[in-house]
Amino acid sequence: MNHDIHVLDCYVKQFLSRITCNGKAMDMGTTTKALRMLDFFSLTGPEIGLSQMTRLTGYNKATALRLLTELVEYGLVEQDSDTKQYRLGSAVLRLAHLRESSFPTRTVARPFMKDCVEQSGECCHLALLDGFHLNTIAVEDSSAHSTRVVIDAAVRLPLHATASGLAVTAFGSQALREWVQTEKLEQFTSSTIVDPAKLEPVLERVRTTGLAESPDGFEIEVHGIAAPLFDAKGLAIGSIAIATPSSRMNEELRQRIYAILLNASANITRAWGGSFPASFRQHIQT
Amino acid sequence: MNHDIHVLDCYVKQFLSRITCNGKAMDMGTTTKALRMLDFFSLTGPEIGLSQMTRLTGYNKATALRLLTELVEYGLVEQDSDTKQYRLGSAVLRLAHLRESSFPTRTVARPFMKDCVEQSGECCHLALLDGFHLNTIAVEDSSAHSTRVVIDAAVRLPLHATASGLAVTAFGSQALREWVQTEKLEQFTSSTIVDPAKLEPVLERVRTTGLAESPDGFEIEVHGIAAPLFDAKGLAIGSIAIATPSSRMNEELRQRIYAILLNASANITRAWGGSFPASFRQHIQT
Numbered sequence: 043m044n045h046d047i048h049v050l051d052c053y054v055k056q057f058l059s060r061i062t063c064n065g066k067a068m069d070m071g072t073t074t075k076a077l078r079m080l081d082f083f084s085l086t087g088p089e090i091g092l093s094q095m096t097r098l099t100g101y102n103k104a105t106a107l108r109l110l111t112e113l114v115e116y117g118l119v120e121q122d123s124d125t126k127q128y129r130l131g132s133a134v135l136r137l138a139h140l141r142e143s144s145f146p147t148r149t150v151a152r153p154f155m156k157d158c159v160e161q162s163g164e165c166c167h168l169a170l171l172d173g174f175h176l177n178t179i180a181v182e183d184s185s186a187h188s189t190r191v192v193i194d195a196a197v198r199l200p201l202h203a204t205a206s207g208l209a210v211t212a213f214g215s216q217a218l219r220e221w222v223q224t225e226k227l228e229q230f231t232s233s234t235i236v237d238p239a240k241l242e243p244v245l246e247r248v249r250t251t252g253l254a255e256s257p258d259g260f261e262i263e264v265h266g267i268a269a270p271l272f273d274a275k276g277l278a279i280g281s282i283a284i285a286t287p288s289s290r291m292n293e294e295l296r297q298r299i300y301a302i303l304l305n306a307s308a309n310i311t312r313a314w315g316g317s318f319p320a321s322f323r324q325h326i327q328t
Numbered sequence: 329m330n331h332d333i334h335v336l337d338c339y340v341k342q343f344l345s346r347i348t349c350n351g352k353a354m355d356m357g358t359t360t361k362a363l364r365m366l367d368f369f370s371l372t373g374p375e376i377g378l379s380q381m382t383r384l385t386g387y388n389k390a391t392a393l394r395l396l397t398e399l400v401e402y403g404l405v406e407q408d409s410d411t412k413q414y415r416l417g418s419a420v421l422r423l424a425h426l427r428e429s430s431f432p433t434r435t436v437a438r439p440f441m442k443d444c445v446e447q448s449g450e451c452c453h454l455a456l457l458d459g460f461h462l463n464t465i466a467v468e469d470s471s472a473h474s475t476r477v478v479i480d481a482a483v484r485l486p487l488h489a490t491a492s493g494l495a496v497t498a499f500g501s502q503a504l505r506e507w508v509q510t511e512k513l514e515q516f517t518s519s520t521i522v523d524p525a526k527l528e529p530v531l532e533r534v535r536t537t538g539l540a541e542s543p544d545g546f547e548i549e550v551h552g553i554a555a556p557l558f559d560a561k562g563l564a565i566g567s568i569a570i571a572t573p574s575s576r577m578n579e580e581l582r583q584r585i586y587a588i589l590l591n592a593s594a595n596i597t598r599a600w601g602g603s604f605p606a607s608f609r610q611h612i613q614t
Binding site for chain 1: 357358359360362363364366369370371374394395398399400401402403404406409410415416417418419420421422423424425426427428429430431433434456457458459461463464465466467484561
């Protein structure tokens with residue numbers, strides 16, 4: 043009996059240690075936990091130490107180190123040999139290079155983005171849909187003005203709070219539109235629309251005009267205008283947007299940007315081999 | 329007693345189910361298992377179905393699906409809605425964009441690569457070290473000849489079998505040099521040097537000339553010449569290389585490529601804020 047109890051005790055301890063070791067993995071996949079770490083790197087914080095990563099993720103230090111080590115092993119993250127801080131690794135360049143060589147979305151869009159910048163004198167950015175997230179994948183800056191919007195590289199754009207997000211949602215899949223209607227929407231500024239009932243007429247207007255507009259919705263003082271980009275089935279999979287300081291926006295500039303973006307949207311969609319849904323076709327100048 | 333046995337039995341079953349559930353995760357981290365899948369995408373096979381991925385990885389179908397789902401969830405992989413095949417996702421573009429915005433290695437090197445192509449009439453590629461792997465992160469093609477070497481985007485270059493690998497190893501860290509001496513080296517062609525004793529004099533020659541050369545070492549008919557690129561501590565962290573069809577290589581072209589690469593290596597290293605080790609400094613034309 044004593045022996046049994048001892049064995050039982052050992053099993054309990056081993057079992058508990060495994061539960062503890064796997065911890066939150068019951069709720070979130072280990073890979074997801076590891077990849078989530080990548081999102082804490084930003085243009086303003088490109089290097090992160092272990093303690094800081096532990097704080098940011100809420101993982102315990104051993105877990106954070108184990109997951110970081112796996113990311114380093116693969117090359118998605120690298121560690122500075124001097125400072126011991128972590129940063130995005132060169133494998134992301136290799137993978138992006140391969141993705142662009144097989145599916146050259148960014149390369150193909152780049153010249154049209156440059157046209158947008160030249161014609162508007164403002165910053166232009168390209169975003170691609172990835173599930174219910176919208177990823178910024180390219181930014182072209184303008185040097186026409188000394189005050190300008192600087193888009194943080196690689197920022198994820200909320201669907202309800204940015205012009206890019208609204209453009210994609212309005213012309214996106216049924217699943218995407220339902221997601222925005224049922225998801226709890228985050229309030230970024232006092233101008234962010236978070237009420238689904240108020241969002242619907244905004245999306246309807248986007249469908250009517252072919253363009254989305256978000257004055258100060260994501261960041262105060264940033265006025266974004268965006269047009270959708272379509273895949274071969276006529277579903278919006280990305281957006282091209284121009285962002286200006288709100289103080290510079292006026293009716294003349296707005297109309298100019300509208301024309302520039304509708305033109306760029308049509309050109310990039312065609313270059314990607316996409317097709318336009320009937321609801322957008324009316325906006326294309328042939 | 330019966331009760332205790334029952335409890336013990338339950339614990340054993342639960343514990344065993346967890347071991348089985350985690351399975352091979354005991355040998356290889358789950359994240360590593362998931363990320364390994366990314367390496368099966370290539371320029372010739374940019375899309376992979378679930379069955380094929382199961383075959384390629386040797387994981388069982390449920391595991392492959394679960395890991396792929398996590399990669400899709402993050403956006404490293406995306407699934408074509410029509411064919412259900414998987415391909416690299418747009419998150420790699422977002423991450424590469426961020427990495428290049430914070431540490432613009434590729435962007436900075438690009439104009440020097442273009443110079444190499446223009447001056448040599450051959451294909452130029454840039455690789456960055458990531459642990460004991462060398463990742464191709466940029467390729468510039470030449471259209472000067474109708475027969476040319478085409479470098480597969482995103483290929484990993486073996487350290488012992490490519491000019492790029494030899495250049496980095498010769499001027500790399502002690503750990504890297506030891507790794508090449510102790511690792512089982514893969515034979516790619518009949519010209520690949522796999523004997524560590526034969527590799528050492530080759531690396532010594534690289535240090536003497538500042539340049540590495542690998543005729544047909546990785547692929548038959550491809551003649552690679554490479555120069556190292558250095559970090560701030562004077563350790564090689566990458567390479568710039570020119571690849572020509574072996575049939576075109578002659579002494580005049582070789583000497584021209586030598587000069588072009590030493591010049592490019594010095595320029596890119598300076599642009600990256602790197603410094604040259606004493607063993608390389610003699611090769612720099614000031």
